[in-house]
Amino acid sequence: MPDAFAFTRLPDPSRQKLTLDFEGVAIEASVGDSVAAAVLAAGHRLTRTTPVGGSGRGPYCMMGVCFDCLMEIDGEQNRQACMVEARDGMKVRRMRGARPLAEARA
Amino acid sequence: MPKPCDALIVGGGLQGLSSALHLARAGLKPLVLEKDYPGRHASGVNAGGVRRLGRDLAEVPLSVAALTLWQTLEDLVDDSGGFVACGQIKIAENEAEFAALCRRAEEVRQLGFEHEEVIRANELRELVPALAPDCVGGLICREDGAANPFRTVTAFRRKAEALGASVLPGVTVGSLSRRDGLWRAETNQGSYEAPLLINTAGAWGGRIAEQLGEPVPLTAKAPMLMITERVAPFLAPVLGCAGRLLSFKQFENGTVMIGGGHMGRAEPETNRTEIDFAGLATSSRTVQALFPRLAGVKVNRVWAGIEGMMPDGIPVIGPSTTEEGAWHAFGFSAHGFQLSPVVGRIIAELVLEGRSSLPLHPFRIGRFREAAAAA
Amino acid sequence: MSRGVPLLIVGAGPAGLAAAAAAAEAGVTVTLLDNQSSPGGQIYRGLAAGGAAREALGVDYLGADYLKGLPLIDAARREGIAHLGGASVWEVSRERRVQATRQGKVEAWQADRLILANGAMERPMPFPGWTLPGVMTAGAGQILLKASGLLPQGRVVLAGSGPLLILLASQYLRAGVTPAALVETTPGGRLGQALSLLPGALRAPAYLTKGMGLLRAVRRIPRYRQARDLRAEGGETVEALSFTAQGGRHRVACDLLLLHQGVVPNLQITRALGLAHDWDDRARCWRPRLGDWGASGIDGIAVAGDGGGIVGAAAAALQGRLAGLQAAHQLSALSADERDRRAAPVKRALAREQAARPFLDRLYAPGEAFLSPADETLVCRCEEVRAGQIRAWVGLGCSGPNQTKAFGRPGMGPCQGRMCGLTVAEIIAKERGVSPAEVGYYRIRPPILPVTLGELASLEDDADHAEAL
Numbered sequence: 001m002p003d004a005f006a007f008t009r010l011p012d013p014s015r016q017k018l019t020l021d022f023e024g025v026a027i028e029a030s031v032g033d034s035v036a037a038a039v040l041a042a043g044h045r046l047t048r049t050t051p052v053g054g055s056g057r058g059p060y061c062m063m064g065v066c067f068d069c070l071m072e073i074d075g076e077q078n079r080q081a082c083m084v085e086a087r088d089g090m091k092v093r094r095m096r097g098a099r100p101l102a103e104a105r106a
Numbered sequence: 107m108p109k110p111c112d113a114l115i116v117g118g119g120l121q122g123l124s125s126a127l128h129l130a131r132a133g134l135k136p137l138v139l140e141k142d143y144p145g146r147h148a149s150g151v152n153a154g155g156v157r158r159l160g161r162d163l164a165e166v167p168l169s170v171a172a173l174t175l176w177q178t179l180e181d182l183v184d185d186s187g188g189f190v191a192c193g194q195i196k197i198a199e200n201e202a203e204f205a206a207l208c209r210r211a212e213e214v215r216q217l218g219f220e221h222e223e224v225i226r227a228n229e230l231r232e233l234v235p236a237l238a239p240d241c242v243g244g245l246i247c248r249e250d251g252a253a254n255p256f257r258t259v260t261a262f263r264r265k266a267e268a269l270g271a272s273v274l275p276g277v278t279v280g281s282l283s284r285r286d287g288l289w290r291a292e293t294n295q296g297s298y299e300a301p302l303l304i305n306t307a308g309a310w311g312g313r314i315a316e317q318l319g320e321p322v323p324l325t326a327k328a329p330m331l332m333i334t335e336r337v338a339p340f341l342a343p344v345l346g347c348a349g350r351l352l353s354f355k356q357f358e359n360g361t362v363m364i365g366g367g368h369m370g371r372a373e374p375e376t377n378r379t380e381i382d383f384a385g386l387a388t389s390s391r392t393v394q395a396l397f398p399r400l401a402g403v404k405v406n407r408v409w410a411g412i413e414g415m416m417p418d419g420i421p422v423i424g425p426s427t428t429e430e431g432a433w434h435a436f437g438f439s440a441h442g443f444q445l446s447p448v449v450g451r452i453i454a455e456l457v458l459e460g461r462s463s464l465p466l467h468p469f470r471i472g473r474f475r476e477a478a479a480a481a
Numbered sequence: 482m483s484r485g486v487p488l489l490i491v492g493a494g495p496a497g498l499a500a501a502a503a504a505a506e507a508g509v510t511v512t513l514l515d516n517q518s519s520p521g522g523q524i525y526r527g528l529a530a531g532g533a534a535r536e537a538l539g540v541d542y543l544g545a546d547y548l549k550g551l552p553l554i555d556a557a558r559r560e561g562i563a564h565l566g567g568a569s570v571w572e573v574s575r576e577r578r579v580q581a582t583r584q585g586k587v588e589a590w591q592a593d594r595l596i597l598a599n600g601a602m603e604r605p606m607p608f609p610g611w612t613l614p615g616v617m618t619a620g621a622g623q624i625l626l627k628a629s630g631l632l633p634q635g636r637v638v639l640a641g642s643g644p645l646l647i648l649l650a651s652q653y654l655r656a657g658v659t660p661a662a663l664v665e666t667t668p669g670g671r672l673g674q675a676l677s678l679l680p681g682a683l684r685a686p687a688y689l690t691k692g693m694g695l696l697r698a699v700r701r702i703p704r705y706r707q708a709r710d711l712r713a714e715g716g717e718t719v720e721a722l723s724f725t726a727q728g729g730r731h732r733v734a735c736d737l738l739l740l741h742q743g744v745v746p747n748l749q750i751t752r753a754l755g756l757a758h759d760w761d762d763r764a765r766c767w768r769p770r771l772g773d774w775g776a777s778g779i780d781g782i783a784v785a786g787d788g789g790g791i792v793g794a795a796a797a798a799l800q801g802r803l804a805g806l807q808a809a810h811q812l813s814a815l816s817a818d819e820r821d822r823r824a825a826p827v828k829r830a831l832a833r834e835q836a837a838r839p840f841l842d843r844l845y846a847p848g849e850a851f852l853s854p855a856d857e858t859l860v861c862r863c864e865e866v867r868a869g870q871i872r873a874w875v876g877l878g879c880s881g882p883n884q885t886k887a888f889g890r891p892g893m894g895p896c897q898g899r900m901c902g903l904t905v906a907e908i909i910a911k912e913r914g915v916s917p918a919e920v921g922y923y924r925i926r927p928p929i930l931p932v933t934l935g936e937l938a939s940l941e942d943d944a945d946h947a948e949a950l
Contacts, residue, residue: 005615005634005635005718005736005737006634006635007625007631007632007633007634008631008632008634009629009630009631009632010542010626010630010631010632010656011630012630015630030629030630032527032530032628032629033628033629034628034629037624037625037628037629037631040625040631041625041629041631045614045615045718045719045737046614046717046718047614050863050865051336051360052336052359052863052864052865053865055612055865056613056614056717056718057612057614057862058613058614058615058616058617058718059617059621060612060616060617060618060621060862061602061603061617061618061620061621062617062618062620062621062624062625063523063602063620063621063624064516065602065603065747065896065899065900066605066862066896066899066900067863067894067895067896067899067900068612068862068896070895076402077402078335078404078895078931083516083569085518085567097338098336098337098338098360099335099336099337099338099403100337100338101236101337101338101340101399101400101403102399102400102401102402103399143880143884145887150887255887256884256887256888257887259887260877260878260887263878275880332937333893334934335894335895335931359890364934378755380575381926381927383572383580383927383937383940384940384941384942385942386937386940387937387938387939387940387941387942388942389937390934390935390937390938390940391938391942393934393938394934394935394938400934401933401934401935401938402933402934402935403933403934404895404931404932404933404934405928405931405932405933405934405937406893406894406895406897406931407893407897407926408926408927408928409924409926
């Protein structure tokens with residue numbers, strides 16, 4: 001569920017749309033968005049809980065400095081979502097606390 | 107003029123602080139002269155391993171005595187130093203390595219010690235479930251573990267100070283001289299005098315020994331450590347490897363520390379160290395081989411602390427052979443942390459009784475001169 | 482294996498772009514690395530990607546200054562400049578080796594000359610609640626607007642000090658978004674302190690005129706001055722900003738809280754290189770000690786733009802140009818005479834551009850309460866260390882930022898101290914009654930970004946080296 005907060009997007013016909021999967025729900029974004037921007041644009045401010053105290057965090061600086069927008073992107077954990085360009089079909093999830101080890105290969 | 111003291115201790119790492127503590131317990135007033143701040147180098151930034159496992163046989167009696175002190179560290183310094191007896195395991199990746207570990211356990215038993223114990227693959231997997239399945243066994247010290255280096259440094263410093271020792275940071279010792287039974291140290295902060303001199307200057311200990319007329323072949327090196335992001339708990343014991351350089355430990359906070367002796371570049375003159383990525387690559391490949399599931403884990407930080415290494419890999423501990431009233435404890439070759447509680451006790455015994463309860467012959471400073479004379 | 486290149490530039494903002502253009506004009510082949518996919522840096526973020534619509538966005542909302550980036554971007558789109566976007570640089574060595582991860586792979590370059598143009602970051606603004614989701618920087622608000630055309634739809638509060646805050650407020654107004662409040666934290670008396678610096682600033686009148694215009698534009702927003710004791714309130718996300726101002730306590734409900742209190746150099750690379758850094762007491766930050774042409778003191782490495790000390794976009798481009806000319810000269814592509822001929826007008830323009838800086842630095846210097854915040858404030862966001870803990874450690878004999886790591890891990894999380902370093906230094910300095918210059922900063926080492934074990938394992942290792950020898 002979006003948290004009752006949203007952005008509007010200035011009209012720009014040159015922007016192409018794309019769709020991400022965020023926590024199992026399809027969200028719409030634009031080509032050129034970072035993953036963090038795409039998730040914010042869809043109205044989600046909380047994007048992880050910390051491994052230290054479990055408190056909620058969201059993107060803060062949007063330019064790769066603060067490391068507070070860490071998300072799981074296409075299975076890769078703790079990626080800086082503000083530094084990853086959104087691509088159609090990407091699977092994005094919140095990080096919840098400390099990352100687990102990757103699954104053992106069968 | 108600074109207040110009078112009984113002993114000048116050059117070097118405020120753990121060996122110096124432990125010496126100060128044990129001398130202060132005996133009622134002396136030692137003065138620790140530290141060029142940076144206590145624990146700035148090897149003592150504060152080492153891997154924190156409290157390990158008897160795999161020690162040079164000469165060190166085994168000292169290491170065993172030291173563990174007893176770690177187990178009751180609160181009695182000594184009012185703090186545990188963060189010591190946790192999580193166990194230490196050395197892993198064999200093949201049968202040849204396993205056979206070598208079995209021989210090693212037997213050697214230790216011959217000396218009368220039982221702490222190193224062989225385990226087979228099934229128990230190893232139980233203790234370290236995330237380990238690559240082809241490892242065949244290991245050598246374990248179940249009561250070994252790890253502690254927090256800087257916390258330990260702080261505890262020793264505070265307790266030593268509480269018992270009457272003084273610790274002066276930012277004091278670099280230049281020249282040393284002895285007259286009328288008094289050592290005199292000229293420093294960047296004036297001169298200090300005392301009847302006793304203890305050299306615990308770590309990687310810089312060779313310079314002090316040289317001033318006493320007994321140079322040693324000490325080199326400064328910079329073992330590198332990597333620390334990862336926080337990972338959900340997957341590992342309790344500290345791991346080493348029989349066939350490769352590795353020290354591997356997950357802390358309570360989830361971060362994983364990876365070391366083992368890949369060297370960066372040390373510049374003892376400037377206190378600088380530099381990271382060597384080729385060594386980190388080797389180290390990372392070792393981790394990948396043993397823990398394939400860690401490949402995507404991020405290394406947040408790398409550091410390298412300056413350590414004093416001796417060519418035979420064991421420290422210098424004992425009296426000066428050239429000067430009265432002077433003792434050495436330096437050159438711990440990147441594994442002095444565990445020994446430090448007992449090293450201070452040894453120094454205090456040597457100073458106060460002229461002898462130690464532990465066998466120190468292998469650590470005498472004269473061994474390099476003897477070897478050169480024999481050659 | 483590292484690729485040998487004559488000139489490598491880290492950062493494709495104004496300084497890096499101008500340096501690239503100046504060197505390429507002289508015939509030097511340039512490799513331009515940047516962590517964004519398209520050039521322009523944060524100031525011209527999104528400008529290179531867009532067509533006519535983006536220019537309209539510029540004129541309509543962002544203002545004409547935004548479009549000043551176009552010629553810079555165009556000049557760097559010439560033959561001889563390889564722009565490699567999406568490169569996360571995690572090592573710059575004193576021997577001028579640069580390692581980065583790009584498109585999931587590690588790449589390395591060995592440069593004859595290296596120009597570091599890695600720019601600025603916003604000064605963190607710690608106060609209770611600043612870590613709540615929905616609290617972001619004003620720069621982040623601008624990036625959302627520039628790169629994605631996003632305007633906040635709910636209640637927005639802007640808080641802090643400095644030109645960027647006012648600029649963003651005016652941009653939002655022009656786009657039809659009226660912030661719920663503009664909460665200014667500039668302490669009283671700052672204008673008086675800054676006035677002695679005004680005559681110098683009048684040599685660069687454009688800054689002041691623009692500033693006055695912006696201040697007029699934002700009059701429609703409810704405005705609070707000399708606000709203090711800020712607190713972001715909320716449960717899962719931010720719900721309100723409360724503060725004391727104009728004789729009373731206020732609470733303004735908000736969905737998005739954008740903070741700003743100036744920008745500071747991004748020093749991760751220059752620190753990791755071990756360059757000497759000086760404390761700038763007026764700007765309250767460190768900067769690397771640089772010589773003529775931005776020389777770093779390490780052979781073949783220069784620094785240009787805000788990463789060498791905050792100068793602003795226009796001056797950054799001029800510094801970049803000078804560094805590019807010098808690199809071209811050192812690579813024997815320009816004679817000393819020709820370098821100096823091309824540099825002369827640039828140097829004159831640079832002197833003019835820098836005239837207003839002391840006045841602005843003093844006028845917008847952050848308030849004491851944000852430099853050394855209240856005990857309960859989370860200072861280290863990664864490791865969740867509070868200001869009060871740092872003060873307590875000073876009492877236990879902790880004398881500088883490096884030692885705090887051993888006491889309680891600030892600066893040891895993924896951001897590697899970027900967000901807490903200045904605050905930790907300020908707090909310790911204040912507790913000890915000395916200058917931050919004396920307590921120093923964290924030792925920064927490579928990798929200057931977190932790198933996976935897999936990436937490290939993919940590098941040449943000791944055995945490869947031995948074979949090569």
